[in-house]
Amino acid sequence: MCDRRASAAAGLADVAPPDVGEEVWRYSRINELDLDRFSPSIVRPDAGTSVDATLAGSAAATVVLCDGWIEAVYVSDAAVEAGVSIGSVADMEDGADLHDAVLEAPVDLFGHLNRAFCPEPLAVVVPDGVRLDGPVVVVSHVVTEGVAAFPRLLVHCGADAEALVVEVQISDDVESLVAPVLETTVGRAGRLRHAVFQELGPRVWQLAHQEIRIEQGASGDLFHAGLGGDYARTRTDCRLMGRGAEGRITAAYFGVGEQGLDYRTFQEHAAPDTVSDLLFKGALDDSSRSVYTGLIRVRPEAVRTRAIQTNRNIKLSPNAWAESVPNLEIETDDVMCSHASTVSPVDVEQRFYLESRGVPTVVAERLLLEGFFAEVVAAAPHPEVASRLRKGLEAKLDRHTTVGERGPA
Numbered sequence: 398m399c400d401r402r403a404s405a406a407a408g409l410a411d412v413a414p415p416d417v418g419e420e421v422w423r424y425s426r427i428n429e430l431d432l433d434r435f436s437p438s439i440v441r442p443d444a445g446t447s448v449d450a451t452l453a454g455s456a457a458a459t460v461v462l463c464d465g466w467i468e469a470v471y472v473s474d475a476a477v478e479a480g481v482s483i484g485s486v487a488d489m490e491d492g493a494d495l496h497d498a499v500l501e502a503p504v505d506l507f508g509h510l511n512r513a514f515c516p517e518p519l520a521v522v523v524p525d526g527v528r529l530d531g532p533v534v535v536v537s538h539v540v541t542e543g544v545a546a547f548p549r550l551l552v553h554c555g556a557d558a559e560a561l562v563v564e565v566q567i568s569d570d571v572e573s574l575v576a577p578v579l580e581t582t583v584g585r586a587g588r589l590r591h592a593v594f595q596e597l598g599p600r601v602w603q604l605a606h607q608e609i610r611i612e613q614g615a616s617g618d619l620f621h622a623g624l625g626g627d628y629a630r631t632r633t634d635c636r637l638m639g640r641g642a643e644g645r646i647t648a649a650y651f652g653v654g655e656q657g658l659d660y661r662t663f664q665e666h667a668a669p670d671t672v673s674d675l676l677f678k679g680a681l682d683d684s685s686r687s688v689y690t691g692l693i694r695v696r697p698e699a700v701r702t703r704a705i706q707t708n709r710n711i712k713l714s715p716n717a718w719a720e721s722v723p724n725l726e727i728e729t730d731d732v733m734c735s736h737a738s739t740v741s742p743v744d745v746e747q748r749f750y751l752e753s754r755g756v757p758t759v760v761a762e763r764l765l766l767e768g769f770f771a772e773v774v775a776a777a778p779h780p781e782v783a784s785r786l787r788k789g790l791e792a793k794l795d796r797h798t799t800v801g802e803r804g805p806a
Contacts, residue, residue, distance in 0.1 A: 398486075398487045398496075398518075401496065401512065402512070402513050402514070402515075405509055405512040405513035406513040406514075408509065409506075409509055409510070409513060412506050412509045413506070414506055415427045415505055415506055416428070420690075421505075421632075421661060421690075423690070424659075424688045424690075424720045425630065425657075425659055425688060426628050426657050426659075426686075429628075430574075430602060430628075432545075432574075434543065434572075434574075435543055435544065435545035435573065435574040436543060436544065436545060437510075437514040437544075437545050437547065438464040438465055438466065438514075438516060438541065438544050438545070438546055438547075439516075441463075441466045441468075441516070442463045442464050442466065442468075442540050442541055443463075443468075444463045444468070444538055444540040444569075446461045446463060446468060446469075446536055446538040446540075447461075448461065448534055448536050448565075449565070449781070449785075452532070452534045452563065452565070452779075452781050453534060455531045455532065455781075456473070456531045456532050456533065456534045457472070457473050457475065457476045457481070457529045457530060457531040457532065457533055458470070458471060458472040458473060458476055458481070458483050458521075458533045458534070459471045459533075459534045459535075459536070460483060460519060460533070460534070460535045460536070461536045461538065462519065462535065462536065462537045462538065462548050463538050463539075463540055464516075464538075464539060464540060464541055464544050464546040465515055465516050465517065465537075465546045465547050465548040465549075466516050466517055467484070467485055467517045467519055470483060470484055473531070475530070476529060479524070479527045479529075480524040480527060481521075481522065481523055481524070481527060481529065482520065482521075482522040483519075483520070483521050483522070483533065484519070484520065485517045485518065485519065485520070486517075486518040486519070486520040486551055487517070487518070489520055489522070492520065495520050495522070495551050495553060496518060496551065497580070498551070498553070498580065498582060499580040499581065499582055499608050499609070499610045500578070500580050500606075500608045503578075503606075504606060504632065504634075505604075505606070505632075507576040507604045507606070508576075508578060508606055510545070510547060510576060511547040511549055511576050511577075511578045511606075514545070514547045515547040515548065515549040515578075516547075518549040518550075518551060519535065519548070519549065519550050519551065520550075520551045520552075520553070521533055521535075521550070521551070521552045521553070521560075521562060522553045522555075523553065523554050523555055523558045523559075523560045524555050524558065525555035525556040525557060525558055525584065526555065526556070526557050526558060527555065527558045527559075527560075528558065528559040528560075529559065529560045529561065531561075532561040532562065532563045532779055533560065533561070533562045533563070534563050534565065535550060535562065535563070535564045535565070536564075536565045536567070537564060537565070537566045537567070537575075537577065538567055538568065538569075539567075539568035539569070539571065539573050539575050539597070539598075539601060540568070540569050540571065541571060541573065542571045542572060542573065543571075543572065543573060544571070544573045544574070545573070545574045545575075545576070546573065546574070546575040546576070547575075547576050547577070547578075548575070548577040548578075549577070549578045549579075549580075550562075550564070550577070550578070550579050550580070551580045551581075552579070552580070552581045552582070552589070552591070553581075553582050553584075554581075554582065554583045554584060554587045554588070554589040554615075555584045555587060556584035556585040556586060556587055556612075557584075557585070557586045557587060558584065558587045558588070559587070559588040559589075560588075560589055560590070561589075561590045561591075561592070561778055561779060562589070562590070562591045562592070563591075563592045563594070563778075563779060563781075563782060564579075564591075564592065564593045564594070565594050565596075566593060566594065566595045566596065566597055566603070566625075567596055567597065567598075567625075568597045568598040568601050568625075569598060570598050570599075570600065571598060571600065571601070572600040572601070573600070573601050573602075574601070574602045574603075574604075575597070575601060575602070575603050575604075575605075576603070576604045576605065576606075577603070577605045577606075578605070578606050578607075578608075579591070579605075579606070579607040579608065579609075580608050581607070581608065581609040581610065581617065582609075582610050582612075583609070583610070583611045583612060583615040583616070583617045584612055584615060585612045585613045585614055585615060585639065586613070586614040586615055587612070587615045587616075588615065588616050589609075589615075589616070589617050589618070590617075590618040590620070590778040591609075591617070591618070591619050591620065591778075592619075592620040592621075592622075592777065592778050592779065592782045593619075593620070593621045593622065593631075594622045594782060594785055594786065594789075595621070595622060595623050595624060595625055595626065595629060595631075596622075596624050596625040596789065597625035597626040597629065598625060598626075599625070599626070599627055599654070599656075600627055601625070601626050601627060601629075602626065602627055602628050602629075603626050603628070603629040603630065603631075604630050605629075605630065605631040605632070606631075606632045606633075606634075607619065607631065607632070607633045607634065608634045608636075609633075609634070609635050609636065609644065610636045610638055611635070611636065611637050611638060611639070611642040611643070611644055612638055612639040612642060613638075613639025613640050613641060613642060613668070614639065614640070614641045614642065615639065615642055615643075616642070616643040616644070616645075617635065617642075617643070617644050617645070618644075618645045618646075618647075618778060619633060619635065619644075619645070619646045619647070620646075620647050620648070620776065620777060620778055620782070621633075621646075621647070621648040621649075621650075621660075622648070622649055622650070622777075622782070622785070622786045622789065623648065623649070623650035623651075623658050623660075623679075624650070624651055624789045624790075624793070626656065626658075627655070627656065627657070628656075628657040628659065629656075629657070629658055629659065630657075630658075630659035630660070630661070631659070631660055631661070632660075632661040632662075632663075633646060633660070633661070633662045633663070634662075634663045634665070635662070635663065635664050635665065635673060636665045636667065637664075637665065637666050637667060637668060637671040637672075637673060637699075638667050638668055639668050640668045640669050640670050640671070641668075641670045641671065642668060642671045642672075643671070643672040643673070644664065644671075644672070644673045644674075645673070645674045645675070646662060646664070646673075646674075646675045646676075646677075647675075647676050647677075647773055647776045648660065648676075648677040648678070648679075648773070649677075649678050649679070649770055649773040649774070649786060649790070650677075650678075650679040650680075650687060651679065651680045651681075651682075651789070651790055651793045652679070652680070652681045652682065652683075652685030652686065652687055652717070653682045653683050653685055653793060653796060653797075654683050654684065654685060655683070655684050655685065656685040656686070657685070657686045657687070657688075658679065658685070658686070658687045658688075659687070659688040660677060660687075660688065660689045660690075660691075661688075661689075661690050661691070662675060662677075662689075662690075662691040662692070662706075663691070663692050663694065664691070664692070664693045664694065664704060664706065665694045665696070666693070666694065666695045666696060666699035666702045666704060667696045667698065667699055668698065668699055669698065669699060669700045669701055669702075670700075670701045670702075671699060671702055671703075672702075672703045672704070673693065673703075673704045673705070673706075674704075674705045675691065675705065675706045675707060675708075676705075676707050676772070676773065676776070677689055677707070677708045677709070678708075678709045678710075678769060678770060678772070678773050679708075679709070679710050679711070679719065680710070680711045680712075680713060680766060680769070680770075680793075681710065681711070681712050681713060681714070681717035681718065681719055682713040682714050682717060682793070682796075682797050683714050683716065683717065684714070684716040684717065684718075685717055685718075686717070686718045686719070686720075687710060687718075687719045687720070688719075688720045689708045689710075689719075689720070689721045689722070689723075689738070690720075690721075690722040690723075690724070691706050691708065691722070691723050691724065691736070692724045692725075692726060693706055693723075693724070693725050693726070693727075693734055693736065694726045694728075695725075695726070695727045695728055695729060695732055695734065696728055696729070697728045697729050698729070699728075699729060699732070700729055700730075700731045700732070701731055701732065702729075702732040702733070702734065703732070703733045703734070704732070704733070704734045704735075705734075705735050705736075706723050706725075706735070706736040706737070707736070707737045707738070708721045708723060708737070708738040708739075709738070709739050709769070710738075710739065710740045710741070711741065711742065711743060711766065711769060712740065712741065712742050713742070713743070713762070713766075713797055719740045720740075721738035721739070721740055722738070723736035723737065723738050724736070743762050743765055743766070744765065747765055748761045748762060748765060751764065751765075759797075759798045760798070762797075762798075763794050763797070763798050766790075766794060766797075767790075767794070770790055773786075774786055774787055774790075
């Protein structure tokens with residue numbers, strides 16, 4: 398790990414900083430970021446973070462990270478007996494093979510910074526044929542003012558194995574930067590579900606990267622709930638590398654105030670008979686902003702691909718702003734691919750239908766928004782994730798309803 402960090406740090410001077418002139422950073426707020434305001438965490442914090450009892454109670458394992466450091470690990474006896482390994486990648490015999498097994502080279506400056514300054518990459522290894530009954534819960538907590546935190550999670554789901562990993566990303570009320578990296582492999586006929594519940598504080602910048610590689614006959618489901626942060630960006634690369642591989646990406650986000658929520662997705666089909674399905678739904682209130690840009694790429698060998706990409710946005714304020722840019726790049730025929738995006742206010746006809754039956758306007762909007770997000774909430778991979786998302790959306794809707802009843806200042 399020391400050699401890897403030293404090599405990455407030495408090469409930072411050669412890494413070009415991101416710029417809004419690049420397509421992958423277009424529409425972002427990256428030019429507002431002053432990296433000099435933040436410093437990497439070099440001392441292990443002691444925050445005493447607890448795991449939500451409703452998640453921990455059913456978990457096969459729970460892990461707490463603070464500023465990227467591993468604070469606590471608990472693995473159930475059943476998971477240990479099944480051969481599941483969870484802990485610092487540096488302590489594992491095959492740690493060198495796990496690290497960068499999926500992500501050979503970082504995709505941007507923040508990936509390079511993560512490689513150089515991640516204090517303790519966390520590995521979750523589910524052996525071939527093992528099926529975990531409960532989730533692996535990882536709580537990533539940012540606690541230090543002015544810190545640049547670089548958590549890294551490596552998940553390997555073996556052949557014919559099955560697992561659910563739930564990340565809960567939270568912070569204290571601090572001004573900080575967090576740049577997490579997720580590397581995931583799903584072996585032949587494996588089934589992995591991964592969920593992120595992001596509820597960072599209002600002064601936190603997040604620049605995340607997820608990379609998932611799915612082999613023959615395997616499936617990988619990624620779920621994201623984006624509610625917090627000042628500016629929160631997630632790039633997701635879903636690579637379908639074996640015949641019959643399936644990848645699904647589902648997300649819900651809700652921006653308020655001056656929040657910026659930014660999503661970039663790449664669905665790569667590199668084998669025949671692969672399937673990908675993407676659904677992102679978001680609501681924007683006040684002066685918040687969202688960005689979604691996505692690319693479905695079908696390689697020449699990926700015949701009989703089926704791919705869907707859908708992004709829906711609702712503006713609740715004339716000052717809110719959403720950018721939605723779906724793209725297709727198809728290098729073969731005999732495929733079924735589609736993409737769709739919408740940015741609009743609440744449907745006027747639907748709202749009028751409820752108003753005409755005596756429902757107040759703000760209540761009618763709330764009911765329609767709850768229905769709008771219901772499809773994503775139903776897709777949550779664990780009941781507690783669905784419950785937390787529902788409560789988070791309700792809190793945002795309560796705020797919108799209260800402002801609507803009070804009227805503009």
